[in-house]
Structures are given as structure tokens and as C-alpha cells.
Amino acid sequence: MPETKYMTTFIFALMLLMGTTLFLPARSLATQEYVFTGQTMGTTYSIKLISAKPLSKSLWQEKIDLRLKQVNACLSMYQKESELSRFNAAPEDQIFRVSADFYQVLEQCSRLHTLTSGAWDGTVKPLVDLWGFGTKGRRDKPPKPAEIKTALKSIGFNKLKIGDHNLTKTMPGITLDLGSIAKGYGVDEIARLIREGGIDNYLVEIGGELAAAGENKHRTAWIVGITNPEKGFLNSGLYKEIRLDNKAIATSGNYRNYFEKNGHTYSHIISPKTGYPVENGVVSASVISDTCTWADGLATALMVMDVHQALALINSLENTECLIIRQEGRKRTALRSSGFKFINKSG
Known part of the structure; x- marks a missing residue:
């Protein structure tokens, strides 16, 4: 009888130990x-x-x-075949079908432009390029005021028309820099x-x-x-x-x-x-x-x-x-x- 009691106690202790291990909080696991x-x-x-x-x-x-x-x-602005680059090369008034990724970003862009009263504007690429910080190489001096004035004509996120998974330029020269x-x-x-x-x-x-x-x-x-x-x-x-x-x-x-x-x-x-x-x-x-x-x-x-x-x-x-x-x-x-x-x- 004592031997049976010992075995029962051992089995119970083993089950308790196993149970404790099984029910440890997840954060305590290695x-x-x-x-x-x-x-x-x-x-x-x-x-x-x-x-x-x-x-x-x-x-x-x-x-x-x-x-x-x-x-x-x-x-990407640097991949010629990227979706963004293909849109930038598209003509005015062409309805450009965009992917789910592009559309999600565009929705955030539109919200940002409105919320910041135009301080964030994804169409600044002509200016960024003009100042030598874009895809057209560096420069070591400022552009001329007349060049800046010309580039500003192609700026304005509100000059883009965003539809249901599509994007359209309402005037020529509009490009995106995301x-x-x-x-x-x-x-x-x-x-x-x-x-x-x-x-x-x-x-x-x-x-x-x-x-x-x-x-x-x-x-x-x-x-x-x-x-x-x-x-x-x-x-x-x-x-x-x-x-x-x-x-x-x-x-x-x-x-x-x-x-x-x-x-x-x-x-x-x-x-x-x-x-x-x-x-x-x-x-x-x-x-x-x-x-x-x-x-x-x-x-x-x-x-x-x-x-x-x-x-x-x-x-x-x-x-x-x-x-x-x-x-x-x-x-x-x-x-x-x-x-x-x-x-x-x-x-």
C-alpha cells in the first residue's frame, strides 16, 4: 500500500508539473x-x-x-518602368489605372495636402529637379527666378483628379514625387x-x-x-x-x-x-x-x-x-x- 501511495503521489506531482508548464503565460516562454x-x-x-x-x-x-x-x-522615381514613372510619363487627360498600393498612398496624399493647406504637395518634382535634388542630377548654384516661376506652373496636387483606383492629370507637366x-x-x-x-x-x-x-x-x-x-x-x-x-x-x-x-x-x-x-x-x-x-x-x-x-x-x-x-x-x-x-x- 505505501508503494502504491508513493506512485500515486509521484504521478500527481508529474501531472501538476506538466500542467504548470503547459499553462505558463506566453511571455515567459523563451x-x-x-x-x-x-x-x-x-x-x-x-x-x-x-x-x-x-x-x-x-x-x-x-x-x-x-x-x-x-x-x-x-x-520608385528611379525605376523607369515603375508605376509612378509610367504615370509621370503619361499625357494630360489620360485616365491612368492605379494599383491597390498606389491608390492607398494617393488617399493618404490627398488627406495630407488638405490637412496641411498645401504644405505637403506630391507634385513638387519639377522644383526638386530644378534645385538639383531629384532625378536629373546635382547642381552647385541656385536656379534663376524665371526658371522657378516656370516650374511653379506645374505644381499643385489639386491639379490631379483622383477617381476610383485611377488618376488623371488636369494639365500638362504635372508629375508626382512620393x-x-x-x-x-x-x-x-x-x-x-x-x-x-x-x-x-x-x-x-x-x-x-x-x-x-x-x-x-x-x-x-x-x-x-x-x-x-x-x-x-x-x-x-x-x-x-x-x-x-x-x-x-x-x-x-x-x-x-x-x-x-x-x-x-x-x-x-x-x-x-x-x-x-x-x-x-x-x-x-x-x-x-x-x-x-x-x-x-x-x-x-x-x-x-x-x-x-x-x-x-x-x-x-x-x-x-x-x-x-x-x-x-x-x-x-x-x-x-x-x-x-x-x-x-x-x-
Whole structure:
């Protein structure tokens, strides 16, 4: 009898141990970090997936690269056969049928243009090219006022007619430049791909634009840095760090892409209204929002807008925050929307 009691106790203890193991919370299971890197959209990408179950790294690499290739084939200005390039080459009044990707981006573009009163305008390509920051090569001096005046005639997102998955130019010379939103859309699409694959913890980065969800391998919220906006440095360090909790962040700045002439600096951030590089003292604008597409476009718009109007706009939007850095001589000022928080509270 004692032997039978011992065996019963042993079996019960074993069942209890097994049961405890089976019903442990998912977050206590061992997790592994999978890192994917590569090139896309003229820049680099870095993606981290955190999973408690084994993943096929080769399969995920293939899925990521394929989706990025599809997005690039849609929105690239540098691929002659991309959907965007084919639209730019299309004549006036021709109804151009667009893909689902293109249409989703166009809807965001239209909303951005209206919300920012034209500060974001996807038709600035003639001006960007004229100033030497586009597809026609660099230049080392400003264009002539008459050239700028001519280019301005081909600017205006409202000169496009957007229908049900179609797009039409209402006047000749209209071209699209979606470089200020394409990377953000790429980030969102990879994040969607990951979620559909059943993975809840990830960090996606393309050319500095990011989206994060869940937790990192240390089971804490993702921490990302905002670049220090220093001219002339490829790696100027971090300005501040923030927690990115199921959000996206995008930053636009004028401290890397510019040229100087006769002591004057001309940046690639061109006002669609004046035709000249913006001179409002803003050197960097970062936006946190639910999607990277939206954050990417808004960050560009904030570079163009009056800083006080920009802050007022962001404070009026739900689930959206911003950090705007201004430079006046050697003095640098950081302006934040009401809910923007640094990890270092002294910032």
C-alpha cells in the first residue's frame, strides 16, 4: 500500500508539473530575435522579429524582400518602368489605372495636402529637379527666378483628379514625387506582413523611418533614437531616445541633403508655394503616429510649415505627436506637442 501511495503521489506531482508548464503565460516562454537587413528604395532596412516559436529565416527574408520589391516597383522615381514613372510619363487627360498600393498612398496624399493647406504637395518634382535634388542630377548654384516661376506652373496636387483606383492629370507637366511618403508606406506594409504571419513583437526600420509593436527580446518596450541634426556628419549620434509602443515614427530634416553657395545654404526641402528652399529655422521634424505612412508625410509638411501652426496642427490630431527642432545661429530649440515624451525627462 505505501508503494502504491508513493506512485500515486509521484504521478500527481508529474501531472501538476506538466500542467504548470503547459499553462505558463506566453511571455515567459523563451523567445528568439530574428534580424533581417538589406537594401531598398535607395537606402537600407533593418527588421527585428521576436518569436517564441521557431521561424524560417530564409522564408521570412524572401517574403520581406518580395514585398519591398513590389512597393518599390510601384512608387520608385528611379525605376523607369515603375508605376509612378509610367504615370509621370503619361499625357494630360489620360485616365491612368492605379494599383491597390498606389491608390492607398494617393488617399493618404490627398488627406495630407488638405490637412496641411498645401504644405505637403506630391507634385513638387519639377522644383526638386530644378534645385538639383531629384532625378536629373546635382547642381552647385541656385536656379534663376524665371526658371522657378516656370516650374511653379506645374505644381499643385489639386491639379490631379483622383477617381476610383485611377488618376488623371488636369494639365500638362504635372508629375508626382512620393519620396516623402514611400519609405513610410514600405514600413507599414512590412509591419502588416509580419502581423499577418502571426508575430506580435517586431521593429521595422527603412531609412530611419520606424514602426514597432509588442516587446523586444528583453521583454520591454522598444526604445529608438532621434538623430542629432548636425550638418556634415553621416553619424552625428542621437539627440534623444523615446519608447515606441505600438506606434510609428518618421523624421525629416535638412541637415544632410543640401548645397552651399556664397555662404548661403540651400536645402532639399522646397516650398511648393514659393518654389524656394524653406527658411523657417526648422532643421528637423519627427512625428509619432499610428502609421508610418502618415508620420512620414506629416514630418515633411512640418518642415515647410510655420512652426507654431505646425504645433497647433499636431495638437489637434488624435494619436499623433511631434518634435520640432529649430536652429538659430548656435542656439537650438526643441518644441514638442503636448504628448511627446523623451525617456530622459530632463529633455
